[in-house]
Amino acid sequence: MYLKESYLFHFLEDSLVHPVTVRQFSKRYFISMSRAYELKSELESFLGLYHLEFKDGQIIGDEFSIRKLLFNIYYHFFNMIEAPVFEEEIKIDSKKMVNFVISYFNLKLTPTGEVKLKLFFEINYFRMKNNHQIEFYSSYDVIGDSEKIKHFNEACQIFINGVIKQPKLVSKKETQNLILFLGIENLIDSDFNSSQNKCVKSMADTFMDKVSKMYLETDQISDDLRGQLIQKMHTELIKINSRYLIHANYMTTQTEITFDTKYQTFHRCVTDFLFTNVETNHIQNEFQNFNQLYLEYMLLLINSIPLNYISRTIHVCVDISEGDLYNDYVIKMLTLQGESAIKFEKRLSSQTDVYISDVVMSHLKCRQILLGKLPEDQDWQILKAQILEQ
Incomplete structure (x- = not known):
């Protein structure tokens, strides 16, 4: 109920209907002029998040952004307690x-x-x-x-x-x-593939080119299935981009989220693409919730591309100087952290990708992870993440 009783909300709501000056608002709600000016400053800061302004007693800016602001306020606040009141x-x-x-x-x-x-x-x-x-x-x-x-x-x-x-x-x-x-x-x-918005379409085209080269050019997928995946993902990308690049998105609710380490390759793909293309296309101001855009790109990849398309077997040699009793324990604890494409070995080979030991071997060409001591319970996931890093 706090929102309905908030002076800031009343200032926002009143200015959306008719222009309201600071003096008028002060008299209407029986508050001091100094407090009314404080609220005006707070309102201006809040509106800035939506690239809107408070000018001449009313909210000025892109009409899509104003409607999006209203939608978020009414849906995510009022629907938690009651329906918004309209005439x-x-x-x-x-x-x-x-x-x-x-x-x-x-x-x-x-x-x-x-x-x-x-x-x-x-x-x-x-x-x-x-x-x-x-x-x-x-x-x-x-x-x-x-x-x-x-x-x-x-x-x-x-x-x-x-x-x-x-x-x-x-x-x-x-x-x-x-x-x-x-x-x-x-x-x-x-x-949505008929979109004539150049930015929306070019972003989708560029991202799908990147995704295809990174994950879909594999013998594990047939040409027909590859074509279907690309078309389906491209259509969904147009929808996602449309929501954010033309201010049509009415839902911006999710906060930052951390994905499992097995999706780190998707994370790097998405973040590299978004940061590069946001700067290239000079559309920084178009993204009103970058975390939400990142999240939907990630969910699209996770839902569309099976893990076996992106993962290769990582050969890990565990060689603790105290012997097999320790080696077997490390292998068992890492195996318990969940399924992944890791193959454990106790001998170095030409296929070894990662060497885990308590001794540094300077002559090895593969990546090394040094264990000064056996990991604590909370450290095994961190160790596994180090192994999966590319």
Whole structure:
């Protein structure tokens, strides 16, 4: 309930409806002018995270970013306690639109999916009703019967034009915004590969070239399966990039996450690619949540590429000077840390990749890991991670 009682939230919400000066806000909520100016400063800092400004008593900036901000606030805060409060007219008309979309596309929504769709309509209706229009125009096409899609476009535009009293061009843009949202949320099948946004497509093309060379050019995968994987991953990448590069993402909830060591090669691939291409394409300001973008790239690779495509057997020689009793213990403890493509040996060979010992061997060409003493319980995972490092 803290959010609803927060002066900062009231300042934000009030300025989204009508311009509100510091003096007006101070009088409205019976607080001092100095406190009101402090809140204004806090609001400006908060809005900066979304590349928005507070100017002349109202929030100024990209309309997509404003709607995204509203979505995150209402979905991730209010839905923890209660539904956000909109005018009854907005709630009724938004519900009609939700029902129309569900019926038209025969959607089988999860409870969270229905909440998101309803909130999407309410926020967009709320902004349109207060004469705030999106400037972005989507060029994405929807797979299916062209007549059916044409009818859906027309029906949505008629609804927006008739109920919310918006001009034809605005209705058209808002309808395309809806189709984009439905596609990105995987509520309808969308041909995202037809994207005409150069940055979105070039990022997907470049990343898939990198992934194909690193992981898919292997005898373990047939040409047909390779082609299917590339097409499927490319389509998903277009969706991911669309959410972040054109400000269409309404969900930015995940914080930083650490993946298992067996996915370190994916981690390096994704981080190297993102940092390189963000700088190259001069799109740093377009990423409002870099951790979220990294996370979705990682999940795409993990879900799409089997580990046996990326892993080769690592030959590890364990040679502790005290003898086999110690060698067997080290091998057993490392084996207990989970499955991996590690083959343990007690003798050096031409295939040895890693040599583990308590003595440094300067003449060896393979990588060496020195054990000054037997690892503690909490150190075995660290040792295994060292072995898996490439």
